[in-house]
Amino acid sequence: MHSETSTDQAAAEGQSPARERRLLIDGELVGAATTFPTMNPATATVLGHAPDATVEDAEAAVDAARRAFDTTTWSTDAKFRLHCLEQLYRALHDNKEELRELTIAEVGAARLLTPGPQVEGPFEIVRYYADLLRDYPFSEELGEIESRGMKHRRWVEKEAAGVVAAIIAYNYPTQLALAKLAPALAAGCTVVLKAAPDTPLVTLWLGELIAEHTDIPAGVVNVLSSSEAAVGRALTFHSGVDMITFTGSTATGRRIMAAASETVKKVFLELGGKSxxxxxxxxxxxxxxxxxxxxxxxxxxxxxxxxxxxxxxxxxxxxxxxxxxxxxxxxxxxxxxxxxxxxxxxxxxxxxxxxxxxxxxxxxxxxxxxxxxxxxxxxxxxxxxxxxxxxxxxxxxxxxxxxxxxxxxxxxxxxxxxxxxxxxxxxxxxxxxxxxxxxxxxxxxxxxxxxxxxxxxxxxxPDTPFGGYKQSGIGREMGRAGLEEFLESKTFATVVA
Incomplete structure (x- = not known):
């Protein structure tokens, strides 16, 4: 049932869905000193080229995310974050046909299945976290206790975990990216997203969409592509990164855990399976x-x-x-x-x-x-x-x-x-x-x-937590639990007059 591929004809007519893509660093869409090829897996021909980010680019992206987290109101302004997520949801729908053609060409995803988890399905993750943000209880009262002859009021507040390095696999790049970006942004985190080297153009497209169609401030989202494993390692070791979220092989997940231990970073790992x-x-x-x-x-x-x-x-x-x-x-x-x-x-x-x-x-x-x-x-x-x-x-x-x-x-x-x-x-x-x-x-x-x-x-x-036992990972993605992966709990107490 294998058929001749029409993508060859499209390329010959100059209709390739790929075009030059750029990194997103500190609110600017930029190139890199060199590029690397990405393939059309249905034809085994070069589809296009992606900017080959360096370790220095990764460090610049982390620095930008760190500044955005430490010096802006992004992490504390839930109303503005909701506004930006709603913008992103609309922009994804408005531009879905371009994403569909790019996904078919670069990921090898069947057109028949793109309305599901390859293209339109993941948009609903953004919608879910926007809706959750409307009434999520970022503060919880614990009640009063009496100690040393005084009454003490206690409560717990949820705060953003900080700067997140998000590293994704190639198989469902839009779903994997949005399942990390949407809850991280809803929580108030800033993000450095690294594309998979086999499917960089789809992820870079997402970065361009964010830069051109949303009010997400400079540095809040940074998107990198690279053929070098050193860039991923730089993110996992960087002292400016507070949390790593990774989807990929168990072998790589083990190395990320080891790297994260150097600075005791929070980790979320969605790894292999043999279900x-x-x-x-x-x-x-x-x-x-x-x-x-x-x-x-x-x-x-x-x-x-x-x-x-x-x-x-x-x-x-x-x-x-x-x-x-x-x-x-x-x-x-x-x-x-x-x-x-x-x-x-x-x-x-x-x-x-x-x-x-x-x-x-x-x-x-x-x-x-x-x-x-x-x-x-x-x-x-x-x-x-x-x-x-x-x-x-x-x-x-x-x-x-x-x-x-x-x-x-x-x-x-x-x-x-x-x-x-x-x-x-x-x-x-x-x-x-x-x-x-x-x-x-x-x-x-x-x-x-x-x-x-x-x-x-x-x-x-979008509303169901997903993740594994044993060596399939740590933590849960999506659902309410997916938001809470990107939050820290802070306990407060004050003396009641």
Whole structure:
């Protein structure tokens, strides 16, 4: 079902959605001494170039954020912050078509799915935090106590955490950026946002939108792109940064924690996942099979919370495998700009090599390839892949793949299914299908994960906290808890006359 890509034709006609983008530092849109290329993953051709920020640029951005936090009323003027968030929400909607075309071209996101988490869905995160800001209780009375013969009134106020370094991954750049920016700004923080090197143009576009269409003061939001890991390290070590919020791999998250410990920074980490979808023996097997097939192909499997392990009743293993394979065979993949394409490419040649290498090693270790496992050119496409005879302790069942690869593991009852699901260093998300909701919920409560779907229920929304247990991270993003990640509590007491 792979089709010829129309993006080649658009580029040939001079209609590329990419144009020169700029860094946002201290309210100014600026270039850098050098640039680096960003690719169109559907064609494996250069889409455009992004400014390659240096460590000095990162330091200038932190200094600007520090001044904005320390010398302006941004952190104390909630009414003005609400005004700016409302402006940002309107600007995002007014310019969504430009963002859509850029996201399709740079991220490889299928047009069919852009109204959801790639483009328009994340706008509602801004709306949610604007609404929350209207009546969030930044002050809470604790009541009076008597001590040393005097009455004491006590209360707690919530204050902004300070300067935030926000570092995001490539897979859903707008969602990841807004899930950090919106609550940080609502809380009164100032931000240095670093784009992922694979998808810098989308994030730089957001910086330009903020500079040109909102009243957010200079220095409150700074946006960087860089091909150098040194820039990210500079942000994590910088003494002017109070908090780090990071979405990406667990390996990088460990290094960020170590760097943050040097100055005891607050950290929020949303890291890897190896989530399990558990099917119980009383389920309607067609539903979890179809759900698993289409969710694994969503954005070519490049999602940290995707249920990449399908844990099924042993006696129904073959039946469910056949249903999933049929689902995979009906997934249209190819040119992401085509309106009927469901699955686009992987982000890069390196990522496709990684995915294919893991699949090959799994087969060498004894796994059975049911379908898929093929590279498709041009671009970085990889066919939806289904593996069985996978040992629960094997690499393919334990390591995050970030590609359209699903492994099926049999279980021998609810207790065994729970044990297999919990056999992971990760604990980000999961799901369970059963004809008995109470039974499904009992299984879900025993699995160590931060978010869980029951019979396909959708948990991911602006008002629901999202984050993981174990090595899937620290803290929660979105929801009321997401705002509170960016706040500090200060206790006050005064003597009552």
């Amino acid at each position: 399990a979808m558990v099917v119980l023996d009383d389920a309607d097997f067609a539903a979890p099979a179809m759900f698993s097939a289409f969710s694994m192909a969503s954005h070519a499997g490049q999602g940290c919370a995707l249920t990449t392990r399908l844990i099924v009743p042993r006696q129904h293993h073959d039946e469910i495998v056949e249903l999933v394979a049929n689902g995979f065979s009906n997934i249209p993949y190819g040119d992401p700009s085509h309106p009927h394409t469901y699955m686009g490419p992987l982000i890069s040649q390196a990522q496709r090599d990684k995915v294919d290498g893991m699949v090959r090693r799994a087969i060498e270790a004894g796994a059975t390839l049911v379908t898929g496992g093929e590279r498709v050119d041009p671009g970085y496409f990889y066919t939806p892949t289904l593996l069985t005879n996978v040992h629960p302790d094997s690499e393919i069942a334990q390591e995050e793949i970030f590609g359209p690869v699903l492994v099926v593991i049999p279980h021998d009852g609810d207790d065994d299914a729970v044990a297999i699901a919990n056999n992971s260093i990760y604990g980000l998300a999961g799901g369970v299908f059963s004809g008995d909701e109470a039974r499904a919920l009992a299984v879900a409560r025993r699995i160590r994960a931060g978010a869980f779907m029951i019979n396909g229920g959708m948990y991911f929304a």
